[in-house]
Amino acid sequence: MSTVTAPKFDERVATGNLFTRFFSKPEAGASTAALVLAIMFAVVAPQFTQPDSIATILYGASTVGIMAVGVSLLMIGGEVDLSAGVGVISAALSSSLFMYWFGGNVWVGATIGLVFSLLVGLLNGWLLTKTKLSSFIITLATFFMLTGLNLGVTRLITGGVAAPSIANWPGFESAAAVFASDIPVFGVKVKITVFYWILLVAIATWVLKRTRVGNWIFASGGAPDAARAVGVPVVRTKIGLYMGVSFCAWLLGMHQLFAFKTVQSGEGIGNEFLYIIAAVVGGCLMTGGYGSAIGGAIGALIYGMALKGVVYAEWNPDWLKFFLGAMLLGATVLNFTLQRRAAQGGKK
């Protein structure tokens, strides 16, 4: 503790001790919780750490994680999206039903799905900014409408409740390779969604940390009125964020479509909470203005590890939900406690 230079208590200089520097990041607590969880499962279930199992865990995490990227950004922007879960199924259905009805190449169908998805995002954002209602209400309405559309339109067009198989349409092979293939990594087959997930997290992190848009997102979520006053395009930012969620939904929807070839019209309900949970565990605040994309990814990883870990540990699955809830609570409490402690030692 030799003092060579100026006094060390200057709070304006953000160099706390190592602990402070680490735990003032939003994803720090989640990383700790993820580590604890990984160690715990590795101890109780040797199977958990096998390469094949890790690939399975990562795949499970990626199907939540891809959406958690969009949802994390949206929550940093101060909004929630309850229609994200059924939005995934809507994207897949709009693609496959279009192909079923009009025929043609699957890439055309995929494009239609993207357009439809982005329109849903646009509608969410536009309604939010026009009506000035809370996003909870707006997206709850969208959630119900999409749920009904999924079923109603599928029944109308196919007479059934699931979209017909698209395996025989031209272009299927190439689309399946893009959206639903296995990539061998050191001899272990890893699903391509894992790589999309990592890519999306990287892009989102870069946007948040290195671009003007990132600042707009933080500002829109943290203090929208002040942000508007200094010229941040809050309306456009929020619409963009909803469209970002839509894009993620489309990507995941395409994966489901090309991996399973058909889509059940009743699925996806309830998954929106998984995305929100992943973002919150990862350090995003429900009130907006704070969080990170990496945090959301770690939140998704925690969910994936818990869901798969309970199986590998051969525990009674009746307790799975309880365990998940307890773990989320534990992770979140740990996260915020550490952050508060860290905040006392350095700047937030």
Add this chain to the structure above:
Amino acid sequence: MLKSRITRWSRVGVAGLAATGALLLAACGSPAGAGGAAGGGDAEAPQTEKLKVALVTHAAPGDTFWDTIRAGAENAADLNNIDLLYTSDPDGARQAQLVQQAVDQGVDGIVVTLAKADAMSGEVKKAAEAGIPVFSINAGENDFKSMGVLAHFGQNEFIAGQAAGEQLNEAGKTKAICVIQEQGHVGLEARCEGLADTFEGTSEVLYVQGTDMTNVASTITSKLQTNKDIDAVLTLGAPFAMTAVDAIKDAGSSAALATTDLNPDVYAAIKDGTMLFGIDQQPFMQGYQSVEAVRLFNEGGYVLGGGQAVLTGPAVVNAANAESVAAQFK
């Protein structure tokens, strides 16, 4: 000072997580097993190597129907020196991942439900190609062969619906509603199609939200209030049948009630005449036969069914034969 407090805090967090895990481990240590009724199966059974079998269903947590399947599976596991791993997820994609996990765990056999056949096909094929014997139960009789599944134990949903239609004809009913508790469930739709096929009166489908019993009750009540001439209600699950009993009363209707899938409450209602009949697919048999099938296959490659689905139903339970099946609903 700050540091020491930090470590204490993180310790609390870690301890909390660890404690939760420990508590769960304690809670889920070893299944007591539903069987054992046969008395000392171990003593009589020849010394066979222990097998590990995964049972992966699409059950939503808390559905009584699946308890019966599980009880059958546990019973067969006890008698056949099998370690049974039960997992379930209603979401097709996640259920497929559970199959993948069973493969990861190196089980000796997999029993799976194929309600979401398309979502499951990739993982099930992979398991079969890896040389693991896979059997399907309950749902998937049209798809099991194409996936490399050895045998299927279940009920043909359409035939079950037809049986219900015949029973309603015998009772002289003219207008029926078929209550579907899960919109988008192909098997349930098929039951209603079967009903429409054999029923000489008119039948229509009524959708209710099976995850919310108040919704089930109010939807049935309002339907009966608006259509006074409905004289038969067919529900497609035991819990919904019990809800429908009250809903019919509330509507002031005199419609007869019947159901597919039974539980002890439904059985009691059939005995006392509250309900007309039940169409049973004998879920206990599905669980039992499929787990035993793994043992038989392991012993000498025995497979039941000759490539066709092994039908476990429909078995009609009505006032006439209620006594003979009493033991199933104790």
